Amino acid sequence: MAKWIFDVLFTGVVSFVAYVILIAIERKQIANLVIMVAVMMALLVTMQDLTPVIEKWSARIDSLQNTAENISNITGNKSWTMPMKGEITQNFKSKDHHGLDIAGVVGMPVEATRKGQVTRVEWNDIYGNMIVIDHGNGLESLYGHLSGSSVKVGWPVIAGTKIGLCGNTGNSFGSHLHFEIRKNGTCIDPMYYLK
Amino acid sequence: MGEAAKQAFGPSSPGFVIILLVMLGVGSYLGEMITTAIGKGQISAMIRTGTLFSAILAVVSVVWKLLTIFFNFTQGKM
Numbered sequence: 001m002a003k004w005i006f007d008v009l010f011t012g013v014v015s016f017v018a019y020v021i022l023i024a025i026e027r028k029q030i031a032n033l034v035i036m037v038a039v040m041m042a043l044l045v046t047m048q049d050l051t052p053v054i055e056k057w058s059a060r061i062d063s064l065q066n067t068a069e070n071i072s073n074i075t076g077n078k079s080w081t082m083p084m085k086g087e088i089t090q091n092f093k094s095k096d097h098h099g100l101d102i103a104g105v106v107g108m109p110v111e112a113t114r115k116g117q118v119t120r121v122e123w124n125d126i127y128g129n130m131i132v133i134d135h136g137n138g139l140e141s142l143y144g145h146l147s148g149s150s151v152k153v154g155w156p157v158i159a160g161t162k163i164g165l166c167g168n169t170g171n172s173f174g175s176h177l178h179f180e181i182r183k184n185g186t187c188i189d190p191m192y193y194l195k
Numbered sequence: 196m197g198e199a200a201k202q203a204f205g206p207s208s209p210g211f212v213i214i215l216l217v218m219l220g221v222g223s224y225l226g227e228m229i230t231t232a233i234g235k236g237q238i239s240a241m242i243r244t245g246t247l248f249s250a251i252l253a254v255v256s257v258v259w260k261l262l263t264i265f266f267n268f269t270q271g272k273m
Contacts, residue, residue: 011210018217027220029247033254034216040261041210045266 004049080193096185099180108166112157128170144178212257
């Protein structure tokens, strides 16, 4: 930071002296060119000198975010967003129904509930068109009965990223989204994580 | 201080153009003074115009260099 201040001040002082000399000898146009070059140099110096500082703070913020995310993944503090707007027509039942059903019309956007990476985009006889997102720490989310997908395997997503469209594919009787959360491969109640 | 000055305004650095512009300005001023004193006003005007063109050319080349550095920087090449 101190280096940046010094560099900018130094450039400014030299340019100012040059400007004053040129004005004194009636070379206003050349003096204006000096100001232009000085401003560009100051911007470049700022970029070069502040980048390491910004990168350092960015790394710290990332680290804090990851820590917060790990904590919320472990505790499940209802921080995950709903994948689609609509009424929940069927809740999680550990034996009969391994996720939530959210009613919606065909073509409604379905969004990722949390930051992660798409690991599966495929057809399944039960889930129809389905997408699975890996959120780390053994947590996965599954979106089933979709009419279409807008992501591919390997794509990173954040909460709110549109990943597909609500549909009525697979073993489904009416347009809806089937949403599951799995922890280490075992289905758990999504309401534990959803806002 | 000396090292910083060398880095920012040394002969191969973009800042050198500021020194060059001052030298051009002073040189053309002296040239103008001399040519006016010996009654060659037309040459004096030519020096002035020529200096301005030279200054613009010098600045354009440096601006090009600075823009190249800037775009390299934004692409993470620095």
